[in-house]
Amino acid sequence: MEMKTNSGQQGIGCLFVATCRRECLLSFRRKSDLVNPLIFFLMVATLFPLGVSPDPGFLAQLAPGVVWVAALLATLLSMDALFRSDYEDGSLEQLLLSPQPLFIVVLAKVVTHWMMTGLALTLMAPLLGMMLFLPAEGVPGLMLSLLLGTPTLSLVGAIGAALTVGLKKGGVLISLLVLPLYIPVLIFGSSAVQAAVTGLPLGGYLALLGALLALALVLAPLAISAALRISISS
């Protein structure tokens, strides 16, 4: 009996790790998918000085919001590919048919996706902060808030991706479905950076971002699995 439960736990752990490894391999074999969101992130941030004003003081004021909006859009852009190729080659159907808990598989897929986009965006953020003259005090706040906020973006975005995976023109639809749901993360994230810049404590904002992440971590995989089953059934 003990052995059985033990192997069960191991099974779930193995499943998680195996799915993560598969996703990593797949994304490293298609490097353009990996790099495109990052380039997009950089380009959006470049548009703001060109479109608004190159004045450093003004840009510094704008920087927290711009970096966050750019990160949000970059995540959104990468979301459509999350289940698309698996859907097209039929492996998504196999995943749904397998006796393994879909919750874990989906969670592993989203976590890997986050490591490829959200984590990379977080590591790139200081560069964008520098381009937009974000004061140096704000950089730790920016990175911490992105670190806590982008996984939530990935989890919520995956719901949209799962709902639209069966559609040919899913791309625009995802943004319509998901952008309103991103607003709380954007608000708390950019407020955290603003607080860091002005020297106010940012613990509260980070706690709120963490709470959102905890909620999304528990509930989003359920919604994603349900949405995948619905999308595949037709």
Added chain:
Amino acid sequence: MAEKKWIPRWFYQLASPRWCYQITGKLLPWFMGTTLLLLLGGTVWALLFAPADYQQGNSFRIIYLHVPAAILAQSAYMLMAVAGAVGLIWKMKVADMVLKSAAPIGASMAVLALLTGAIWGKPTWGSWWVWDARLTSMLILFFLYLGVMALNSAIENESTAAQASAVLALVGLVNIPIIKYSVEWWNTLHQPATFTLTEKPAMPVEMWLPLLVMVIGFYCFFAVSLMQRLRNEIIWRERRTGWVRELLNKQ
């Protein structure tokens, strides 16, 4: 051993499109009459007899449209999400149809609330739009409605479309309080809610009584338009069944 029935019989009966069509047909005239009475009476009372505000003069009277529309926009979302949940759990076709029918009504109510708010804001705050918490969350609610409607129309298979939009509506329902509080902490200028269930209104009776009439009238109006949309939807989806053909042949 008698099993305890905690779900009443009419709940199961509602699941039958035919029964639902018949019962809404019987209810509709009553609701229409009440709606007409309440909305006409409420409007006349609100516009002609209610006292003017001591600060805002007559411009405040737009709240008699604005507040009911805003309340209804939120209630309609709740109803939509609950219908979605019922559809997902009990696989009821009628619940799917309610979800589909409620979305456009709720969206138009949100637009009405935003428009009347803008018209009121111009003389009172001096601008059509301010980035205030309540305005923003109403705008986001409108976006959520648009998302549900877009998803529903993008998927061709009717039952898949209904299930997918039900999931989206439920995700939105979880998010609404989060959005509401996040936006509230972000920026607040709007006055607090006009009506709460727990407290006595701050307005005098002569002012809030017509408002109450209008709110109830709007709810009845919502019921009427929901039933009409639902009946259309039932007829369309059941167009291949015998009873619908009979019904159409009779006319």
